[in-house]
Amino acid sequence: MGVHGEVAGLEGPAALPRKNGELVFQAPWEGRAFGIAVALHERGVYRWDEFRDRLVQRVGEGSPAYYESWLAALESVLLARGLVAPDELEARAQEFRDLRRDAVL
Amino acid sequence: MSHDHHDDHHPEPPSDIEARALALESLLREKGLISAEEIDRVVETYERDIGPMIGARVVARAWLDPEYRQRLLTDAAAAVAELGIGAPPVGDLVVIENGPGVHNMVVCTLCSCYPWAVLGLPPSWYKSPAYRSRAVREPREVLREFGLELPERVRVNVWDSSSDLRYMVLPERPAGTEGWSEEELAALVSRDCMIGVARPQAPAATGAAG
Numbered sequence: 206m207g208v209h210g211e212v213a214g215l216e217g218p219a220a221l222p223r224k225n226g227e228l229v230f231q232a233p234w235e236g237r238a239f240g241i242a243v244a245l246h247e248r249g250v251y252r253w254d255e256f257r258d259r260l261v262q263r264v265g266e267g268s269p270a271y272y273e274s275w276l277a278a279l280e281s282v283l284l285a286r287g288l289v290a291p292d293e294l295e296a297r298a299q300e301f302r303d304l305r306r307d308a309v310l
Numbered sequence: 311m312s313h314d315h316h317d318d319h320h321p322e323p324p325s326d327i328e329a330r331a332l333a334l335e336s337l338l339r340e341k342g343l344i345s346a347e348e349i350d351r352v353v354e355t356y357e358r359d360i361g362p363m364i365g366a367r368v369v370a371r372a373w374l375d376p377e378y379r380q381r382l383l384t385d386a387a388a389a390v391a392e393l394g395i396g397a398p399p400v401g402d403l404v405v406i407e408n409g410p411g412v413h414n415m416v417v418c419t420l421c422s423c424y425p426w427a428v429l430g431l432p433p434s435w436y437k438s439p440a441y442r443s444r445a446v447r448e449p450r451e452v453l454r455e456f457g458l459e460l461p462e463r464v465r466v467n468v469w470d471s472s473s474d475l476r477y478m479v480l481p482e483r484p485a486g487t488e489g490w491s492e493e494e495l496a497a498l499v500s501r502d503c504m505i506g507v508a509r510p511q512a513p514a515a516t517g518a519a520g
Binding site: 247273300301306 | 335337349350351352353437
């Protein structure tokens with residue numbers, strides 16, 4: 206519950222993109238990235254500020270799209286915590302790019 | 311490189327960013343750090359459930375219970391918590407009351423401070439530079455554009471939120487709602503009513519009243 210508050214409390218340039226008050230996702234992967242970041246935090250995998258600070262920093266750097274910053278921040282916090290290794294992340298992404306793995310979401 | 315026995319839903323390779331998102335989700339699921347259902351639940355909750363319903367319940371209770379109303383106006387955080395409806399902590403919330411001769415509206419002139427704990431996520435117009443500057447300069451004109459025409463005798467107070475102090479408006483209970491239940495009353499209270507750019511209307515109201 207408090208988590209909802211923290212997530213909803215993202216403000217300024219880091220505020221979630223919305224239209225008429227509803228969350229706006231331009232593509233399915235954006236919704237997934239959103240859900241993963243919030244759900245991991247709800248599980249206590251990381252503190253919200255660990256993610257938020259990285260998001261704010263990336264948004265401030267003027268990344269082209271909000272959820273690209275979001276995903277980069279999420280990768281960063283998981284790498285920093287050692288939950289995912291850089292090489293396995295890259296190898297897995299390459300499998301999806303090469304269609305060696307089903308993109309089932 | 312043949313896709314013959316591959317699925318036919320994804321004949322195109324994903325974009326780089328899609329591939330990264332897919333990689334992350336599949337690794338996290340494999341490691342048991344998260345399930346697909348948990349991700350779905352979060353997305354659905356944020357898309358549908360986090361709305362102004364908590365604020366509306368608070369308003370309806372205040373209309374029905376004068377003592378609750380008093381507690382709400384003096385210590386909003388405690389009064390909201392009292393309802394036990396799972397609102398996040400609202401320690402910085404201040405509730406301001408409309409009356410026959412006074413109308414309140416809320417803005418954040420600096421950014422987009424908003425009582426999200428009771429109203430959900432802010433609408434995009436609330437964050438627009440136009441609303442933020444004009445609400446203070448010409449509140450009556452802004453209210454008119456929202457469809458709220460106030461008689462001259464009604465004073466308009468504009469409250470500028472900050473990260474330390476967030477305001478919510480307690481609107482007036484519409485006439486013709488005597489005997490209504492808390493649930494029925496709450497359904498009349500929109501987010502805009504609690505930002506102060508609208509007033510609750512009973513369904514039977516003609517709208518002709520001044």
